[in-house]
Amino acid sequence: MPQRDNFAWAAMVSAHVNAGDLSSARSLFDGMPEKITAACNAMINGFSNSESDFSAFKFAAAMGGRGRSRTQRKHFAQSRENNWKYTKNGSDHQQNATPDNNNNIETSNPTWKPFTTQNLAFEEYYKEQEIVRPEEWNTFMDCLRSELPAAFRINSSSQCYLEIQAKLENDFMKSLQEEGTDGSEVVAIRPLPWYPENLAWQSTFSRKQLRKNEILKRFHEFLKLQNEIGNITRQEAVSMVPPLFLDVRPDDFILDMCAAPGSKTFQLLEMIHHSAEPGSLPGGMVLANDVDVQRCNLLIHQTKRMSTANLIVTNHEAQHFPSCHLDRSHAKGSEPREAKELDIDQLLFDRVLCDVPCSGDGTLRKAPDIWRRWNAGMGNGLHGLQVQIAMRGMSLLKVGGRMVYSTCSMNPIENEAVVVEILRRCGGSVELVDVSSELPQLVRRPGLKKWKVQDKGMWLTSYNEVYDSRRAAVVPGMFPSGKGYVDAQLPYTGSNCNSQNGNGMVQDHTIPTTILDEEASTLPLERCMRIVPHDQNSGAFFIAVFHKLSPLPVIQKKPCCHPGKTTSRGNFQAQSFTEVKDITADEVEQVDSVGNQLSEATMDDADILENGEDEVPLDTDTDPSEIIEEKRPEQIEPSRDEGKRKLQLQGRWRGIDPILFYREEEVVGQIKAFYGIKESFPFKGHLIVRNSDINHVKRVYYVSKSVKEVLELNFLAGEQLKIAAVGLKMFERQKDVSAQCVFRITSEGFPLLLPHITKQIVYASPVDFKHLLQYKSIKFGDFVDAEFREKASKLQFGCCAVILNKDNKTLSEPQVDASTIAIGCWRGRNSITVMVIALDIEELLERMLMYLEEDSNSLLLENKPLIAAEADKVVKSD
Numbered sequence: 109m110p111q112r113d114n115f116a117w118a119a120m121v122s123a124h125v126n127a128g129d130l131s132s133a134r135s136l137f138d139g140m141p142e143k144i145t146a147a148c149n150a151m152i153n154g155f156s157n158s159e160s161d162f163s164a165f166k167f168a169a170a171m172g173g174r175g176r177s178r179t180q181r182k183h184f185a186q187s188r189e190n191n192w193k194y195t196k197n198g199s200d201h202q203q204n205a206t207p208d209n210n211n212n213i214e215t216s217n218p219t220w221k222p223f224t225t226q227n228l229a230f231e232e233y234y235k236e237q238e239i240v241r242p243e244e245w246n247t248f249m250d251c252l253r254s255e256l257p258a259a260f261r262i263n264s265s266s267q268c269y270l271e272i273q274a275k276l277e278n279d280f281m282k283s284l285q286e287e288g289t290d291g292s293e294v295v296a297i298r299p300l301p302w303y304p305e306n307l308a309w310q311s312t313f314s315r316k317q318l319r320k321n322e323i324l325k326r327f328h329e330f331l332k333l334q335n336e337i338g339n340i341t342r343q344e345a346v347s348m349v350p351p352l353f354l355d356v357r358p359d360d361f362i363l364d365m366c367a368a369p370g371s372k373t374f375q376l377l378e379m380i381h382h383s384a385e386p387g388s389l390p391g392g393m394v395l396a397n398d399v400d401v402q403r404c405n406l407l408i409h410q411t412k413r414m415s416t417a418n419l420i421v422t423n424h425e426a427q428h429f430p431s432c433h434l435d436r437s438h439a440k441g442s443e444p445r446e447a448k449e450l451d452i453d454q455l456l457f458d459r460v461l462c463d464v465p466c467s468g469d470g471t472l473r474k475a476p477d478i479w480r481r482w483n484a485g486m487g488n489g490l491h492g493l494q495v496q497i498a499m500r501g502m503s504l505l506k507v508g509g510r511m512v513y514s515t516c517s518m519n520p521i522e523n524e525a526v527v528v529e530i531l532r533r534c535g536g537s538v539e540l541v542d543v544s545s546e547l548p549q550l551v552r553r554p555g556l557k558k559w560k561v562q563d564k565g566m567w568l569t570s571y572n573e574v575y576d577s578r579r580a581a582v583v584p585g586m587f588p589s590g591k592g593y594v595d596a597q598l599p600y601t602g603s604n605c606n607s608q609n610g611n612g613m614v615q616d617h618t619i620p621t622t623i624l625d626e627e628a629s630t631l632p633l634e635r636c637m638r639i640v641p642h643d644q645n646s647g648a649f650f651i652a653v654f655h656k657l658s659p660l661p662v663i664q665k666k667p668c669c670h671p672g673k674t675t676s677r678g679n680f681q682a683q684s685f686t687e688v689k690d691i692t693a694d695e696v697e698q699v700d701s702v703g704n705q706l707s708e709a710t711m712d713d714a715d716i717l718e719n720g721e722d723e724v725p726l727d728t729d730t731d732p733s734e735i736i737e738e739k740r741p742e743q744i745e746p747s748r749d750e751g752k753r754k755l756q757l758q759g760r761w762r763g764i765d766p767i768l769f770y771r772e773e774e775v776v777g778q779i780k781a782f783y784g785i786k787e788s789f790p791f792k793g794h795l796i797v798r799n800s801d802i803n804h805v806k807r808v809y810y811v812s813k814s815v816k817e818v819l820e821l822n823f824l825a826g827e828q829l830k831i832a833a834v835g836l837k838m839f840e841r842q843k844d845v846s847a848q849c850v851f852r853i854t855s856e857g858f859p860l861l862l863p864h865i866t867k868q869i870v871y872a873s874p875v876d877f878k879h880l881l882q883y884k885s886i887k888f889g890d891f892v893d894a895e896f897r898e899k900a901s902k903l904q905f906g907c908c909a910v911i912l913n914k915d916n917k918t919l920s921e922p923q924v925d926a927s928t929i930a931i932g933c934w935r936g937r938n939s940i941t942v943m944v945i946a947l948d949i950e951e952l953l954e955r956m957l958m959y960l961e962e963d964s965n966s967l968l969l970e971n972k973p974l975i976a977a978e979a980d981k982v983v984k985s986d
């Protein structure tokens with residue numbers, strides 16, 4: 109073979125690529141120096157941008173490099189700019205751009221180039237995988253190239269969700285039809301038929317159209333306001349699917365392993381809170397975890413809108429999520445009282461959501477930059493990590509519990525292959541659930557039984573075909589049988605061997621067989637769900653539902669070879685499953701060491717994306733800069749107003765605020781007495797602070813019984829969890845020295861606490877209530893209603909609740925029920941001042957007007973109390 113330099117290779121590959129002949133381009137890989145194959149591959153995959161890629165490639169090839177530097181890759185992975193979107197940095201030419209018939213964006217700016225919606229490697233890959241039937245290929249591709257309609261969900265635990273639903277049905281459905289679509293037959297907005305109780309909606313307009321179109325302005329403003337308040341969440345329709353298959357009950361302990369930016373966490377919280385009575389909390393909790401600190405901050409910001417005491421946010425690698433286990437056997441009766449009183453001794457979950465990082469090609473409609481970046485190496489590079497995360501999730505799931513595995517990728521290597529590997533590793537202790545009768549209106553397709561692996565441009569149908577040199581990157585688990593060369597030779601025995609799991613599902617993972625040249629899985633992968641865009645005008649998603657039947661099998665180490673390690677030939681050594689015991693984190697690590705290697709090996713080939721970044725609210729109206737700060741990696745959410753201070757320690761975790769139960773009898777007693785908190789309200793022992801200097805506590809957080817239990821377990825287990833956020837901010841210290849109690853109730857705290865307080869409450873007539881909202885601060889003498897004036901002036905200095913006395917009834921006793929509308933105020937020397945942010949005032953005024961127009965049988969009676977109070981800006985005594 110002639111010796112060629114890097115440039116010569118590049119030129120040849122480029123010539124084929126430019127001619128659109130990818131297979132000839134690929135044929136050149138044979139004999140090409142290893143160090144430039146990745147760059148050539150990148151050129152093939154980035155064909156549609158070949159001009160610019162080629163020059164980059166030439167440079168890289170000349171340098172012996174790999175096309176893009178690590179820094180560039182990181183930059184790409186992080187920015188994930190959605191290019192349909194208007195960018196906020198002022199340099200965006202798309203502001204004036206409009207999609208043409210093909211949804212390509214035209215612009216008045218001649219220098220701006222629309223993003224390509226072509227990638228031949230993508231097309232070749234998915235045609236070969238037979239992701240859709242040949243006759244639907246064009247429809248599939250056309251749909252992928254069109255913009256995604258906007259979708260949103262009503263927060264079913266919000267006080268006014270029925271009102272919002274009514275407004276959508278009775279107002280916007282009709283008005284948008286007339287205004288937005290010129291009265292044509294197209295339905296402008298409609299509830300998603302598969303989402304329960306008409307809580308999720310989709311519009312025919314994309315998010316960009318909603319932003320740009322004047323006629324749609326009122327609707328857009330409505331969405332923005334409700335989104336900010338937390339009454340709705342804008343979320344891609346298909347991304348709402350995985351939590352629905354978790355079958356969540358209010359008492360469930362739920363782990364959301366890869367949770368940021370938190371759309372599904374929010375949904376899970378809605379589910380557990382849905383039927384909670386006003387002032388009460390569900391028995392369950394959500395533990396939302398993400399490895400990325402900045403994304404954890406987004407998650408915290410997102411879930412703040414929920415005001416929940418049932419959430420813990422942690423920051424761990426999901427595949428190494430801590431065990432949080434109390435070893436009672438060592439205590440021998442001498443364990444502390446707290447440990448004896450604890451109901452749980454291991455942190456296990458009833459439900460696990462495993463929405464793993466993925467290549468994200470199911471979000472192409474929303475993030476068209478993926479067209480340019482997509483390559484087959486992305487999926488291959490993530491397979492190992494996805495298996496590890498799912499296996500850890502499975503070991504943290506209670507027997508009898510349900511786990512949902514999901515990705516927003518269409519790639520079988522990230523989907524069916526991961527499912528097969530989970531089933532294989534778990535033996536008969538886990539089954540794939542047949543959910544065909546759940547959400548019948550959701551159009552989905554069964555999982556694939558057959559697929560291939562593409563590596564370095566070569567199609568492989570079985571592990572037999574993998575070159576030795578590629579066996580660190582391409583593992584047996586990527587193929588439908590999940591078997592490697594070694595599996596076929598090892599006569600395994602063990603309790604789970606050749607077992608039937610009672611579900612008609614033959615667990616044949618350990619039977620020695622010859623690997624067929626073309627493999628097909630014998631597992632019931634048709635139970636997996638693949639949602640494709642053109643079936644219901646959505647994004648794409650993959651979902652698999654697992655049920656844990658028994659503890660996971662323990663991995664038996666083979667005397668001669670290490671389980672989960674590559675042999676000298678690079679072959680994967682499979683494990684046998686014998687004893688019945690749950691796998692520990694360490695064991696998972698062992699099993700997955702190959703996975704680790706392969707991630708590293710192939711990640712170099714691709715710009716790995718974190719799926720779901722589309723869900724980062726980059727184009728919401730919240731300024732992300734408000735919430736994201738560049739911090740040391742281990743530092744999360746330090747209190748910003750404390751200036752320079754010592755590095756905080758949370759147990760073993762550096763740079764994270766500690767978590768302490770607040771048991772200062774005197775202060776807690778004072779708060780309780782000031783607000784007349786009823787004995788029936790679980791108060792003592794539920795308060796925590798995040799400052800080790802107990803004398804300078806600024807904020808006091810409230811945690812539910814479920815969260816309290818987990819925190820106690822975590823303390824006793826040596827603070828295994830790295831907790832970024834926990835608890836509902838219930839009290840905040842005020843600087844007003846004249847106040848009888850220095851702790852005011854926060855806006856988040858009011859809805860929970862109001863039904864349980866007996867003091868510092870006054871009822872205002874509709875007119876005085878409206879004046880308060882309009883003028884923010886009113887002197888006692890200026891109140892219209894004399895009785896209100898008198899009662900308000902008799903309140904103690906400090907925080908109080910003003911409740912709307914809708915019917916102007918005489919009320920001797922405070923009455924709080926589902927229809928209560930209240931605001932947090934400050935009783936100063938001469939006046940009452942509202943502690944509500946402008947946004948909440950706007951919404952409240954709107955609601956009040958609507959409310960007062962309606963008769964007393966209005967929808968509101970079915971709702972929960974509305975409390976809008978905000979004292980982020982300290983209201984000083986007037």
Ligand SMILES: C[S@@+](CC[C@H](N)C(=O)[O-])C[C@H]1O[C@@H](n2cnc3c(N)ncnc32)[C@H](O)[C@@H]1O
Nearest residue numbers: 366369370371372399400425426463465719720
């Ligand atoms: C698909 S996104 C999750 C979307 C999220 N479930 C939602 O609905 O908003 C994947 C997330 O996984 C996180 N991630 C990546 N690797 C991880 C790991 N090893 N452990 C935990 N989280 C990880 C990323 O930071 C990213 O936020």
